[in-house]
Structures are given as C-alpha cells and as structure tokens.
Amino acid sequence: MSTIGIRGTFFDFVDDPWKHLGKEQEAARFHQDGLLVVTDGIIREFGAYDTLAAAHPGIAITHIKDRIIVPGFIDGHIHLPQTRVLGAYGEQLLPWLQMSIYPEEIKYKDRNYAREGVKRFLDALLAAGTTTCQAFTSSSPVATEELFEEAGRRNMRVISGLTGIDRNAPADFIDTPENFYRDSKRLIAQYHNKGRNLYAITPRFAFGASPDLLKACQRLKQEHPDCWVNTHISENPAECRGVLIEHPDCQDYLGVYEKFGLVGPKFSGGHGVYLTNSEFRRMSKSGAAVVFCPCSNLFLGSGLFRLGRATDPEHRVKMSFGTDMGGGNRFSMLNVLDDAYKVGMCNNTMLDGSIDPVRMDVAEAERNKLSPYRGFWSVTLGGAEGLYIDDKLGNFQPGKEADFVALDVNAGPLAQAWHQSLIAEDGRPHTVEQAANLLFSVMMVGDDRCVDETWVMGKRLYKKN
Structure with missing residues (x-):
C-alpha cells in the first residue's frame, strides 16, 4: 500500500x-x-x-x-471523435452533422487514427481539469476499444459505449441493429467494470434510431441492467419534429425512449432544450438525468435550456453539465459554467415579469441564476449524482x-x-x-x-x- x-x-x-x-x-x-x-x-x-x-x-x-x-471536473456529455472538428462554422444541428461531423467520425474506423484521436482527446480533458467523462464514440467498435484502453492506462473514470445509429446518416457510417447488439455485447463483456471503465448503451439519438435499433438497446439494458444509457434528447427544433415523424406512435421525444424501457436511473439525455413540463416531471419520477450543454446549445443555435425548471424542487431532475465538444467549442467545464450562467440570466429575465407579466415565475427565475456554489457543485458532486457515480467520486x-x-x-x-x-x-x-x-x-x-x-x-x- x-x-x-x-x-x-x-x-x-x-x-x-x-x-x-x-x-x-x-x-x-x-x-x-x-x-x-x-x-x-x-x-x-x-x-x-x-x-x-x-x-x-x-x-x-x-x-x-x-x-x-x-x-476533478465531470463532463457528462462529450464526443470523442469530434476532437478535430470542434468549432465547425455555420450550421444548426442536422446539417452540421452531415457536413462536418459524420465525415470526421467515419475516420475512427481506422485504428491508428482512432488511437491518435483518443490520446489527444484525453490530453485535452486533463488540461481542462476534467477527470471523468461520459463520452460518445462512433459507430465503429474501434473507437470504443481505443478509448477504454487508453483511459485504462491513465486510470481515468470513463463512461462510454458503441454509438448506435442506423438511419438518417451516410450509408458508410450507419450499421445494423444486429451488428450493434453483437458488438455491444462483446464490448460490455470486455470493458464494463474493468478498472474504472463503465459501459453505456448508446443510441445516438432517436432521430437516428429505428425501432429495431431501440429494441436492441432495450434487450441490452434488460440483459445488463447495471449498464448506463447515454443519448440525446430534444436538442433542436428540426430534430424534435423529425423524431416524431420517425416514431409516429410517440407523443414526445422522451416517449420514444420510454417505449423501449430505457428511461430510469443511469439514463442520461443530453441537451433537453425543448423538453416539456410533462417530460421534466416524468424524468424526475423515473430517476433519469438530463445533461445541460450550454456551449453547444449556443454555438449551434439550438436554444436556452430551462435550468430553473429542471431544478424545480417539486419535480427535481437529476442533472450533470457537459461540454458537448465538438458541438460545444471548448473542452473546458469552466467555459461551460460561463455559458451556463449567461443562459440562466437570459431565462431569469424572461421569467421575472419585466418582459411578460403573464409568464412571471419569481421562484423559477431565481433558480436559473448560477452562483459559484451551484456552478461548481454541478461539475463536481452534482455531476456525479447525475451520472450515478457519486458513491465513487x-x-x-x-x-x-x-x-x-x-x-x-x-x-x-x-x-x-x-x-x-x-x-x-x-x-x-x-x-x-x-x-x-x-x-x-x-x-x-x-x-x-x-x-x-x-x-x-x-x-x-x-x-x-
């Protein structure tokens, strides 16, 4: 010892x-x-x-x-294979993915490229003070393997998993639900709870997931109930409309994940900009978490997350903060707190009665204000609680x-x-x-x-x- x-x-x-x-x-x-x-x-x-x-x-x-x-800072939502393309100019979410992101993430099928990308990714996290992250990889198992291997060598706490997507992306980027299930089973056996690695079943987002892919995620969660579930939710208006077209039997975005039994403890939905009050209440009741990604929400023009609603004491939702690099244009959780404060102040003004007295909610307006206590709690102990790892760090x-x-x-x-x-x-x-x-x-x-x-x-x- x-x-x-x-x-x-x-x-x-x-x-x-x-x-x-x-x-x-x-x-x-x-x-x-x-x-x-x-x-x-x-x-x-x-x-x-x-x-x-x-x-x-x-x-x-x-x-x-x-x-x-x-x-150490905890980043609850970040994309490993976007390390080289953070700060890509000029588009909202869906065209940005097609133009800048998928072409880069495809490169992570190559092990040497993925290995270099992982090292640069973890170097950048450490330089920013981030010691734990929940990370998306890519649709190729190689990226997930390389992340877990390098994180293990550095003894860093990482939650991650193979990213599942089988529609609304380039043909050479998507994969079948059958391959996703098979590869995920192998990766869970190889990496989950090995050292400080934790595995997240990871449908990228409902807009890119067929019912069959989500059924594969449901089967994985049933077979491995101690695994995490990491995804996106209600980030962008066009995405939200597209989800209901892809899944017409669901009334809202959260309902897609609920239909397949994915929502509950250890579930994280990144962004949540357009979550309804009903969705916030259902997330609160289930023990699911939302990840506030202000840098990305602003950079991609997605909108303002309702921080004061998520922290409603009657329906409190577990929450972590994330850079969402490369939609977020920084690796630093300090920059996340900077932008989160500004988002909160905009929300505060919209709810304090000075713009529309009908919408006035003084209590929610106050909860949007991000003090240093609220901010640093959110990227340390609060982030750990949101990811269900507060027993560890x-x-x-x-x-x-x-x-x-x-x-x-x-x-x-x-x-x-x-x-x-x-x-x-x-x-x-x-x-x-x-x-x-x-x-x-x-x-x-x-x-x-x-x-x-x-x-x-x-x-x-x-x-x-």
Missing part, C-alpha cells in the same frame, strides 16, 4: 446548493489549510492540516501552495477516488489577478465566501489557463507549463 498526503486550500461540497436558498455556503466545505490523505488512489482521510498531520507522521506530503483544490469524502484539480485563481486573462485582489488582497481565500467569490471569477473571467494541475487517483497527470 502507498499512502501520500496533499496539503493545500480545499473547496468541495456536501450537499446541493439549490436546496439552501439564501444560505448556499452551507452546502460547501472549505479548509484554508487542509490535508487529503490518499492510499492507493482512494481518499482515506480529509480535514484540517493541523488536526490530521500528527496522525500521519512520516507520510510524503505534497504541498500545493497558492491554489484552490477542488474535485465528486467530493473529498473518505472512501472516494482521489481525482482533483488545483486551480490558479489569478491565471487567465491579464486583468484577472487585479480583479481577484478586490476579493482577497493577498489573492488567497480565508473564508468559504471568499473562496466562492474567487471561483466565480474563475468561471466568468478565467478559462482553462486557471487549471494548474490535474490529479487522477492520487497521481498528477497534468501540470501547466
């Missing part, structure tokens, strides 16, 4: 800040001078340095100075995996350090409120240059030059 200590300033969460209206700091935990004791990649103890250090004489301690250490609770990020709150744009001196003259937080305010500036003014170090299972895998 190998035991190490990490000393520094720590900030994490023990509860959901949306449950603590007006007192969100009660959901957070802050140690100005803390100690994280890690044995073989698992957190053994966590608390104040002065309290714990004496109980662990002789252990090697790495002191990370002048940084705020937070749990998401905060610094003993027994969990030691994935974390050291943030330089003064890095990023040239103006950042001077701005931060308004909050803490010496640039260091002394209270939980100061830490939260510094982190808000990281998410709104900073960028991935604020990520100084990224650690996975107690080992540093990234250090900014």
